[in-house]
Amino acid sequence: MNDDANQDLELPLFSLDKIAKATGNFSINNKLGQGGFGEVYKGVLEEGGEIAVKRLSKTSRQGLVEFQNEAMCIAKLQHRNLVKLLGYCAHGDEMMLIYEYMPNKSLDYLLFDENNSSLLDWPRRNHIINGIARGLLYLHQDSVLRIIHRDLKASNILLDSNMNAKISDFGLARMFKEYETEANTNKVVGTLGYISPEYAANGNFSAKSDVFSFGVLVLEIVSGKKNRGFTHQGHHDNLLGHAWRLYKEARPLELVDAALGDSWTASEVLQAIHIGLSCVQHHAHDRPNMSSVVHMLGGGGALPVPNQPGYYAELTKHEVESTSSMLLLLGSVNDFTITQLDAR
Known part of the structure; x- marks a missing residue:
């Protein structure tokens, strides 16, 4: 430096x-x-x-x-x-x-581990969702800089001694000028499973790209499952597709992580699922901004009716290889950022 x-x-x-x-x-x-x-x-x-x-x-x-x-x-x-x-x-x-120092490590360490997930009851998970939302709102709108994180994922959410969520790792973040609303890059960075469709396909990113990642996180927090690599014996959808399928069939509460026991309340979980699905809409303009998300999480405003999410199903190898930008994504199937294709 x-x-x-x-x-x-x-x-x-x-x-x-x-x-x-x-x-x-x-x-x-x-x-x-x-x-x-x-x-x-x-x-x-x-x-x-x-x-x-x-x-x-x-x-x-x-x-x-x-x-x-x-x-x-x-x-x-x-x-x-x-x-x-x-x-x-x-x-x-x-x-x-x-x-x-964050004594409770990162969200993925607890959420996706059978031995640790029970430490995250619903009140704690709901608190974490709200914390991430408020942190993102600050980055997008309320800070002295306007920042798009571009790599929001469970391993980049750290937890302090009181399980307060702390967004971390700003290595891929992009500062926006006051008049900028979106930008374009020919070098897509981020982590497969969290990247928005418009960013992966065309290199277009905006605050709505972070909103998509936030929606994935919300559905992962509710279910205790990773979006990337999710499997179900009844279909080939990823976690987003599975959540959407349950929502359409009026069975959304079947998404709830069994590790939550009886710590959850139906109204709060339904709200989280609804907001999560709204944030992972295929088209960026259909997703709410973080100001609206924080408002909805606080019980204010009507919840928008979500449409089918982006990345409804896991991409097959053929589908990935048929798109040049998706070919780049092959480098991040194990939660490595795509930029690791450029020898670090």
């Missing part, structure tokens, strides 16, 4: 020595995970605070771009439903971002 970028961050600078001590010299025992940018470590500062340290790989050119993009985006943002950036470390070829 150059000096101008460092000055623009307006963030506390942590010394390499301080971070090395906090992480036990980047001990394998403190490693939390790894991404295309590098590794993440847990640390404990001498004064007692817990931190998460994103350490940029020295060999990742793509990671450097995402690292700088993330720093510039999130440094100017502050909201209870966004992960908080505490500072950075830049020393020689070492570059790190220092975040608040």
